[in-house]
Amino acid sequence: MIRPLLPVLLALALCGCDEGRLAPRLTPEEKPPAKAAGELRAGVAKVEITDKKSLPFSDPPYVKALVLKRGDTTAVLVTLDAVAVGEIGHISNAYLGKVRDRLRKELGIAPESLIVNASHCHGVVCADVDAKTVEAVAAAVGKLVPVKVGVGVGSESRVSENRRLKLKSGEEADVRHAYSLPPDDAVAAVGPIDPRIGVLRVDALDRADTRRRVQLRLPPDPGRARRREHRRPHRLRVEGDRGQSE
Numbered sequence: 619m620i621r622p623l624l625p626v627l628l629a630l631a632l633c634g635c636d637e638g639r640l641a642p643r644l645t646p647e648e649k650p651p652a653k654a655a656g657e658l659r660a661g662v663a664k665v666e667i668t669d670k671k672s673l674p675f676s677d678p679p680y681v682k683a684l685v686l687k688r689g690d691t692t693a694v695l696v697t698l699d700a701v702a703v704g705e706i707g708h709i710s711n712a713y714l715g716k717v718r719d720r721l722r723k724e725l726g727i728a729p730e731s732l733i734v735n736a737s738h739c740h741g742v743v744c745a746d747v748d749a750k751t752v753e754a755v756a757a758a759v760g761k762l763v764p765v766k767v768g769v770g771v772g773s774e775s776r777v778s779e780n781r782r783l784k785l786k787s788g789e790e791a792d793v794r795h796a797y798s799l800p801p802d803d804a805v806a807a808v809g810p811i812d813p814r815i816g817v818l819r820v821d822a823l824d825r826a827d828t829r830r831r832v833q834l835r836l837p838p839d840p841g842r843a844r845r846r847e848h849r850r851p852h853r854l855r856v857e858g859d860r861g862q863s864e
Contacts, residue, residue: 656689660765660820663757665750667699669708672742679741683754684820687762694721694732694755698747699739708743709736716748724752725759768819780809 664682668675679699686693696717701707703714718729734751744750781793786806793799 657764658686658688658767659762660687660767660822661685661758661761661763662820663754663761665754665757667743667747667750669742669744675741677741679739679743681747681751681754683751683758685755685758685762686767686820687759692727692731694727694758696732696734696751696755698734698736698743698751699741700736700743700747701738701740703734703736707736709747713748713751717751720748720752721755725756727755764823765820766823767821770817770819772815772817773813774815775811775813778811778813780811782809783807784809 662682662684664680666678667681668678681699682697684695686695698709700709703709704711714734717734718732721727721732722729783791783793783800783805784807785791785800785804787804790809791797791800791805
């Protein structure tokens with residue numbers, strides 16, 4: 619699986635880190651004149667997407683946008699605190715089409731330049747989540763500043779789990795609270811997980827704007843407000859001396 623690494627690969631492509639890797643060798647006479655690479659800029663923004671008519675909540679869900687731009691090339695990474703994009707949950711199948719169409723018309727961002735991820739939070743998002751997404755992206759575009767980026771890959775195998783059990787019969791069993799579990803002697807193994815975490819670090823060239831923080835956080839829990847006991851979300855963070863940002 620390469621989905622956890624998509625932001626890293628996207629940043630590498632945008633920054634030209636692999637430029638020329640596959641190009642044939644040319645003699646000095648054949649080489650084209652060098653082109654100005656142009657500076658890389660980035661902007662971030664978030665907009666709350668809580669459905670205020672739903673049950674009480676303490677951790678509001680957000681749509682967050684990271685916009686990377688270099689010359690005429692733009693890449694947009696969006697994360698939604700929602701259970702899924704289309705098919706199940708509260709975001710309709712028309713969401714992606716609406717967002718991509720508006721970004722193209724209003725901001726000139728090509729549909730294929732947008733990547734959207736859902737954190738699988740089970741909170742209820744607002745009905746106009748598509749408009750809120752466009753608002754977040756537009757705000758991020760308005761905050762573009764010169765940046766430098768770094769990429770890396772980490773590993774964390776203690777948080778996620780695969781709830782599909784492989785049975786000795788060759789079938790699979792889905793582990794859910796509403797389902798009865800198969801007997802232990804019928805289980806051959808648990809399904810695999812991908813422990814890789816792609817990390818994209820973005821630092822503003824202006825030191826006053828630099829944020830040094832990498833955070834891994836489980837989705838917000840909208841039900842905490844109506845439970846007497848709760849556990850704080852697991853967090854893995856790396857912080858520097860330049861403030862904090864979510």
